[in-house]
Amino acid sequence: MNWKGHTILGIIFGLPFISSPEQIFLALAGALYPDLDHDVKEDIVKRGILISGGIVFINILLYFFDKSLFNIDLFILGVSVLLIYLIPYFSEHRTLTHTFWSLLFVSFILGYLSYKLSFISAVFAGLISLLMVTNEILLGRVMIFAIFAWAILDIIKLNPGIDGTLHYILPIIAGYLSHLVGDSMTPAGVRAFYPISNYKLRKKEGYILAAIWIIMAVYVWKDMIF
Ligand SMILES: [Zn+2]
DSSP states (O other), rough: OOOHHHHHHHHHHHHHOOOGGGGHHHHHHHHHHHGGGGGGGGGHHHHHHHHHHHHHHHHHHHHHHHHGGOOOOHHHHHHHHHHHHHHHSSEEETTGGHEEEEHHHHHHHHHHHHHTTTOOOOHHHHHHHHHTTOOOOHHHHHHHHHHHHHHHHHHHHOOOOOOTTHHHHHHHHHHHHHHHHHTTSSSTTTTTTTOOOOBBOOOOHHHHHHHHHHHHHHHHHHHHHH
């Protein structure tokens, strides 16, 4: 599936878990991350490794030269973000980034990072997440869809009332899940349990994942529906 398919599917899957329009960026970040393992996205991955690696390196220097300035939270976050980029850097196409493990890991780290950045501004946090997985060309293309989704969300004003870090993590999980569903529908399928198992998710499993998404959405909205 290409970026356009993943963008549209990511927006659709993200909708039930979005409480404010700028969260559309989070769903898109989740939907676009897995294909960072494509060679054409190498510039994004290298940039990410450079920035997060720099943060880690500075923290290590601070630890040895001025412990009072060393920040353990920033260090752990830096290492986690570095891992987010090392996974696609070292994996072949449609392997590790297309698994349930990386879905959970990446969604949690990206969501936590957004949660931390939201103290500056929620829009800023969302934009950073999307910037982390796109280059200038892809960002420009995706933005057109994001802005339309934003406008629609501003009119219909969905609010499932999700608080705290889950407010940031759930839209990313939904977007990520949409990517696995989308790729399951293609002839190549997805080895979502790699490297433990080479079992391939195909159309049938794609429908099962879509059903899980529906159950998640109903669960989140149950207080409003029933
Ligand atoms: Zn993919």
